[in-house]
Amino acid sequence: MYITVHAAAGAAIGQFVDEPWIAFLLGFVSHFVLDAIPHGDEGIVKWKLFKTTRRRIMAAAILDFASLMAVSVLWIVYSDLPQLTGIFYGIAGAILPDALWGFHELTGAPFLNWYRNLHASTHKIFKIRLNLKQGFMLQIPVLVILTLIILIF
Numbered sequence: 001m002y003i004t005v006h007a008a009a010g011a012a013i014g015q016f017v018d019e020p021w022i023a024f025l026l027g028f029v030s031h032f033v034l035d036a037i038p039h040g041d042e043g044i045v046k047w048k049l050f051k052t053t054r055r056r057i058m059a060a061a062i063l064d065f066a067s068l069m070a071v072s073v074l075w076i077v078y079s080d081l082p083q084l085t086g087i088f089y090g091i092a093g094a095i096l097p098d099a100l101w102g103f104h105e106l107t108g109a110p111f112l113n114w115y116r117n118l119h120a121s122t123h124k125i126f127k128i129r130l131n132l133k134q135g136f137m138l139q140i141p142v143l144v145i146l147t148l149i150i151l152i153f
């Protein structure tokens with residue numbers, strides 16, 4: 001899933017957790033649970049607006065980062081101060097798996113080959129494949145629900 005959705009899950013979980021390392025760990029685990037749900041990110045490689053896969057991935061990453069910045073301001077402004085530690089650690093744990101994956105993609109670091117395979121395998125637990133549009137139709141409501149959970153509690 002997009003980093004924005006993973007971060008929302010980390011924040012939604014982290015706000016209920018006082019112990020930072022537990023918020024981090026739960027955020028980390030939530031990443032793999034969400035990645036197991038078919039979510040259509042693979043469809044980015046067919047995005048017609050851009051000519052190369054590299055440009056498509058760059059554009060998606062920039063849009064993802066921009067939406068994360070926009071919604072995380074909401075999460076922070078509407079959360080109570082004591083919740084922010086758990087929220088930040090939850091977000092860090094939830095986005096670390098994709099940061100590790102990206103690091104491996106960029107560097108090809110052999111010591112992370114096992115991790116790359118583990119991360120990729122979570123995407124293949126269910127055989128259903130969604131296209132980009134269907135992926136958005138799933139991820140946007142998930143993001144809205146998680147954001148409501150962050151704002152309400």
Ligand SMILES: [Zn+2]
Nearest residue numbers: 001035097098
């Ligand atoms: Zn991932």
